[in-house]
Amino acid sequence: MTIDHSVLLAGNPNVGKSTIFNALTGMKQHTGNWAGKTVSCAQGYFRFNKENYKITDLPGIYSLYEASPDEAAATSELYKGNYDCVIIAADAACPERNLDLVLQICELAPKAVLCLNLWDEAIRKGVSVDTKKLSGQLGIPVVTTSARSGSGIRELKKILSGTVNGTITSEPVMIKYDEDTENLISLMTDQLSDRMQNPSAQRRTALHILRCKASCCKNSVFPLLPEEKSIKEKMSERIISESKSISSACVHSTGSCEKTLGIDRVVTSALLGIPILAALFALIFFITVTGANYPSQFLSWLFDNLRVIITEAANKYGMSDFWKGLLIDGIYTSLSEVISVMLPPMAIFFPLFTILEDLGYLPRAAYILDPLFRKAGTNGKNALTIMMGFGCNACGVTGCRIMNSCTQRRTAAITNVFAPCNGRFPLLIAVISMFLSPLMPDIIQGIAGSLILAAVICLSLFISLLCSRLITRFIKSYETDCFIMELPGYRMPQPGKTLIRSIFDRTVFILGRAVIVAAPAGAVIWMLAHFDIENKSLIMYLSEFLEPAGRLMGLDGAILSGFLLGFPANEIVLPIILMIYQSCPAITDASAANELMSVLSSNGWTIKTAVCMIIFTLMHFPCSTTMITIWKETRSVKWTAAGFLLPTACGVICCIAANLLLSLFL
Amino acid sequence: MKLKKSALCELPIGKKAVICSLPENDELRLALMRLGLCKQTEIQRVLSSPFGDPCAYLCRGTIISIRNSDSRNITVISEEDNDH
Numbered sequence: 001m002t003i004d005h006s007v008l009l010a011g012n013p014n015v016g017k018s019t020i021f022n023a024l025t026g027m028k029q030h031t032g033n034w035a036g037k038t039v040s041c042a043q044g045y046f047r048f049n050k051e052n053y054k055i056t057d058l059p060g061i062y063s064l065y066e067a068s069p070d071e072a073a074a075t076s077e078l079y080k081g082n083y084d085c086v087i088i089a090a091d092a093a094c095p096e097r098n099l100d101l102v103l104q105i106c107e108l109a110p111k112a113v114l115c116l117n118l119w120d121e122a123i124r125k126g127v128s129v130d131t132k133k134l135s136g137q138l139g140i141p142v143v144t145t146s147a148r149s150g151s152g153i154r155e156l157k158k159i160l161s162g163t164v165n166g167t168i169t170s171e172p173v174m175i176k177y178d179e180d181t182e183n184l185i186s187l188m189t190d191q192l193s194d195r196m197q198n199p200s201a202q203r204r205t206a207l208h209i210l211r212c213k214a215s216c217c218k219n220s221v222f223p224l225l226p227e228e229k230s231i232k233e234k235m236s237e238r239i240i241s242e243s244k245s246i247s248s249a250c251v252h253s254t255g256s257c258e259k260t261l262g263i264d265r266v267v268t269s270a271l272l273g274i275p276i277l278a279a280l281f282a283l284i285f286f287i288t289v290t291g292a293n294y295p296s297q298f299l300s301w302l303f304d305n306l307r308v309i310i311t312e313a314a315n316k317y318g319m320s321d322f323w324k325g326l327l328i329d330g331i332y333t334s335l336s337e338v339i340s341v342m343l344p345p346m347a348i349f350f351p352l353f354t355i356l357e358d359l360g361y362l363p364r365a366a367y368i369l370d371p372l373f374r375k376a377g378t379n380g381k382n383a384l385t386i387m388m389g390f391g392c393n394a395c396g397v398t399g400c401r402i403m404n405s406c407t408q409r410r411t412a413a414i415t416n417v418f419a420p421c422n423g424r425f426p427l428l429i430a431v432i433s434m435f436l437s438p439l440m441p442d443i444i445q446g447i448a449g450s451l452i453l454a455a456v457i458c459l460s461l462f463i464s465l466l467c468s469r470l471i472t473r474f475i476k477s478y479e480t481d482c483f484i485m486e487l488p489g490y491r492m493p494q495p496g497k498t499l500i501r502s503i504f505d506r507t508v509f510i511l512g513r514a515v516i517v518a519a520p521a522g523a524v525i526w527m528l529a530h531f532d533i534e535n536k537s538l539i540m541y542l543s544e545f546l547e548p549a550g551r552l553m554g555l556d557g558a559i560l561s562g563f564l565l566g567f568p569a570n571e572i573v574l575p576i577i578l579m580i581y582q583s584c585p586a587i588t589d590a591s592a593a594n595e596l597m598s599v600l601s602s603n604g605w606t607i608k609t610a611v612c613m614i615i616f617t618l619m620h621f622p623c624s625t626t627m628i629t630i631w632k633e634t635r636s637v638k639w640t641a642a643g644f645l646l647p648t649a650c651g652v653i654c655c656i657a658a659n660l661l662l663s664l665f666l
Numbered sequence: 667m668k669l670k671k672s673a674l675c676e677l678p679i680g681k682k683a684v685i686c687s688l689p690e691n692d693e694l695r696l697a698l699m700r701l702g703l704c705k706q707t708e709i710q711r712v713l714s715s716p717f718g719d720p721c722a723y724l725c726r727g728t729i730i731s732i733r734n735s736d737s738r739n740i741t742v743i744s745e746e747d748n749d750h
Binding site: 062063065067093094096097100232233236237240241243257260261264265268269270273274367368370371374380404482483484485486487488489 | 693694695696697698699700701702704705706707712713714715716717718719720722724725726727728729730731732733736
């Protein structure tokens, strides 16, 4: 496929950029109602009027000052200029603030189209924008869209096609700065004239340097540059006043945030703020714990029956024992295991969590919890990265880009593993519902289970904060910290769409991951268990070697081997442990709670083992994907090593402590 | 009508004011400017979080939360209340 036009999609966070991207390309990027959801540049393609377009979705940014890695990445894409046009997405309900970025992009981009998204919301809020006048003032075409319902997208494509083909003029406005700044800019453009001919390119470069690169070019290229601070500030003030005047000319009635504020007066109030936060999460955990049992049992029944059929078929076609063992006992069983234990809790947890996300509640949680995180030397945004970590630690680590300073970003990245991801969540639920909640009377078991789970989550949060505190103390970072965050307006979630999207997207993702990781891992582990040296399988050697260490931690060798071999994916930890216990070359069915419990109990599992198991599940080395992500994000051997050692050390220490303590009482 | 200078964090809930100076700290200034706060911008304190810190302000149509330790260094001008 030849690409005829390349287009960038830029804009403030939370204006529905990902929704526009999805509407244009028909792709399914995950969207959410908070700043920082899109963490990397997604690329997609679409075809319009017999021409192919490549579109790059830049992360949401507030400015081009390169104040965060996201902004730096987006700004450099915009400055590089390998594109034909920029679509600037803006919130139609809040045009004035969005104009700051629009004006800055206009100064960098040779061609642009303004897309006023969330138009339906703006109309509901009573905002009315004179798009013709706005287009005239900015010098670029303006389109109004409501990407969620898909309206205006065709018009956007039409205008875009006209703009890139030159039938619609797009000459982004260049702001005139005060005399001093303009003199400086003309001085710089003179110096640049021998390197580039085009005067507007010269001006773009000069502005880009003034905005972001002043400190590094000061001595070498432009000795006359004044203090970076004052010039940036002057430019910024000029831009803000310009967007004020444009908005007062083109926006007729400004909407109010009364509805959102009304909700917030209750949801973040001194009296109800914390109870509501606690209740919401407890409710989600309760629904997940109690609801996951039934589909889990059904799936394992289904896979058992399917297994019988497959085995019969294999016998019929005379498959050799080796291949039957490898394919059915190894690969098939570990695959079905992963799916039947892991899928149901995720299929319940994620839609619920996504509803909170779409609603816009998560930034409120960060806002409420900020004082807690502040004590740990980070800030409320860390709460957001932890919540992302509940889904997948690798995503959580990437999400740490929203943190302000470099040390905080790295600290948040290596402590993210304390948030139990979806690979470990079902494991926790299984252990709790087998060993801990039966200690309570029958009637309250469901509630007790979710309360214990909530306590476990609180423990993980506490350890994560404690580690952050220690790290920031240890490094004595002098970076100033601030917590300045936007609280986006509440939006009605679309439960139907959410349910379908999060089940389908995650299911496909999880199944894909299960096939990629669990299938070969199942084969390897089956081999390890199958090949004997002096009548003992390799896996038994490993397990016996780790036995003393395991005993000290209140666990045993098999459990530690499970965690070690589960490095590719935490989903397969429990199946490996069971396989070692049965010391037969097949992974046992883990989903039938009673049978599973009998296997575990007969191998010496007690309440103490369960507690230590929970602790070590929360705190051990991250999975391979997360390790790679930590390396990619920090680019530092030290931090990556810390990312491996810190949680492991915490886990070992806590397990030994718990073991000793519980031995006194039990 | 008398005008009064005060720190942003001292503004009572619901009160409107105009920013007259930003904090000295460069990073903080930049963080505020990124979100569109600068001199002459109108700002209104709208919420206080359960622990009383951070607080949320309405500024140019969006709600922004700022810690009290940071908003203490932002000076604003507001109308003096009659009953004082």
